[in-house]
Amino acid sequence: MKISIQELNKVYPNGKHALSDINLEIENGMFGLLGPNGAGKSSLMRILVTLMKPSSGRIMVNDLDLSKNRGEIRKLLGYLPQDFRFFSKLKTWEFLDYAARLSGIKNKKIRLQKVDLWLEKVGLFDSRDRSASKLSGGMKRRLGIAQALIGEPKIIVVDEPTTGLDPEERIRFRNILSEISQTEAIIILSTHIVGDISSTCHNLALLDNGTLGFNGSPPELIDLAKEHVWQINTSGVEYDLLKDKYPIISTIPSEDGWEVQLVADEIDNKNAIALEPNLEHAYVYFMEYLSKEQMS
Numbered sequence: 001m002k003i004s005i006q007e008l009n010k011v012y013p014n015g016k017h018a019l020s021d022i023n024l025e026i027e028n029g030m031f032g033l034l035g036p037n038g039a040g041k042s043s044l045m046r047i048l049v050t051l052m053k054p055s056s057g058r059i060m061v062n063d064l065d066l067s068k069n070r071g072e073i074r075k076l077l078g079y080l081p082q083d084f085r086f087f088s089k090l091k092t093w094e095f096l097d098y099a100a101r102l103s104g105i106k107n108k109k110i111r112l113q114k115v116d117l118w119l120e121k122v123g124l125f126d127s128r129d130r131s132a133s134k135l136s137g138g139m140k141r142r143l144g145i146a147q148a149l150i151g152e153p154k155i156i157v158v159d160e161p162t163t164g165l166d167p168e169e170r171i172r173f174r175n176i177l178s179e180i181s182q183t184e185a186i187i188i189l190s191t192h193i194v195g196d197i198s199s200t201c202h203n204l205a206l207l208d209n210g211t212l213g214f215n216g217s218p219p220e221l222i223d224l225a226k227e228h229v230w231q232i233n234t235s236g237v238e239y240d241l242l243k244d245k246y247p248i249i250s251t252i253p254s255e256d257g258w259e260v261q262l263v264a265d266e267i268d269n270k271n272a273i274a275l276e277p278n279l280e281h282a283y284v285y286f287m288e289y290l291s292k293e294q295m296s
Contacts, residue, residue, distance in 0.1 A: 001062060001076075001154050001186045003048070008057035010210075013230050018043040020210045022057070026188065030181045032201035032218075033190040034283065040210040041190045042082060045159045048188070049079045061155065075104065078153030082160040084144035092135065093119060093128040096146055103151025118146040121176060133176050145173060146241050149180065156180065156187045161174070162196055174200050199280040206283070208291045212283050225263065225277035225285040232260045232272050242269075247288045249281060267290055 008022040019040045033041050046052040048059065050070045059066035061073050073242055092100065096115045105111040119125040122142040127135065132143060141163065149157060156177075162170045189196060195240055197204055198218055206214040206221070212220055229249075234242060235257040242248065246262040251261075261275065263285040277285070 001184060002060075003155070003186060004058075004060040006058045006060070008044075008047070008059065009055045010040075010047065010052075011055045011098060012111050017210050019047075019054070022212050024205055024212065024215060026186055027205075028181075028186055029186050029203070030177060030187045030189060030201040031162055032204035033188060033203055033207065034192070034194065034197055035191055035207035036287070038209075039207040041192075041207055043210075044207070045079075045081075045157050045188070045190050048155075049077055050074055060288045073155075078103075078156045079149040080144045080148040080158040082163065084140065089224055090132055091129055092124055092132050092143060093145065095132045096150060100150050101146035103153070105151065114150055116148075118229060120148050123172060141165055142169065142173075144249060145176070149176070154185050156185060157190070158188070161189065161191065162193060164238055170196070194280045194283050202249045205289075206286060208287065213291050214243040214286060218282075221286065222277050222279055225282035228263050228265060228285050229275045229277045229281045229287075230244045230262055230264060230267050230269075230272040231275050232262070232269055234258050234260055234271070246257035247284055249284055263288060 003026040005024040008019055009017070010019040011017050022044065033044065035041050043052070047054050050066065050073060050112050060162060061076065064073055066073055081163055093115055096118060097111060100114055101109045105114060116125065122145055124139060124142055124146070127139065132140070135143065142165070145158070147163065162173060165173060174196070176188055177189070189201060191197065201218065203217055204221070205212055232242065233254060233256065239251070239258050239260060242260060242262065246264045246267070249261045249263060251258050251260050263281060275281070
């Protein structure tokens, strides 16, 4: 599978440019779409899953043109929106059975087997007879994950998938996606949580204000932050000065004050120790420095 996005633009009726000249190639495996709220991630996702039309540009899925073959492309899709909703009167298994029918699984015996399988995978089998409206927030999110995946789609689009999930549930979800990514499928993971990208995706794109700021692998993004991440052990007074001058990534109390990690192009502090960056460091550095340079 391959998705080719060419010169994609989306302008809303109020004049807001949600997406500006987006060019991307997405192939089999896990692909991360990273960026702050309002960056254009959800607009791009809604266009990809045929819920919204672009203002201009072209999207090809293999040899299918999204503007001309919407029905055929829909058959390839599994989608978990950020605002996931369902019919509140249905039991958990009934809703998933309904989702399976929509995905094209017509044989009732096979469909019910798949319903039980996915309820087990997302940890909802014991709640299969509970009304879907009575599930907790995290359980509803897991049900949304199951409905997106039950039809074994070739393109899986998940928007902020770990919202409302506790750490154990997030790990379970990542493991499910990792298993699926071994097949010939595209999984697009849109999030502002850097940890969701760093542990699962081999390639990523970073959106900021509707533009594509970075496209490459997580290690390539991390390389951009090398020699720009620092740790300083500081007192309370100096800490106030640091947070006014630099983007602070973490602050940990210590015996003498604070252990502070920050990003900076240059730093004038004799106590600063250079750190090897991780993806979170690189994301903050890119957004605070490199993205602003691109826009200037």
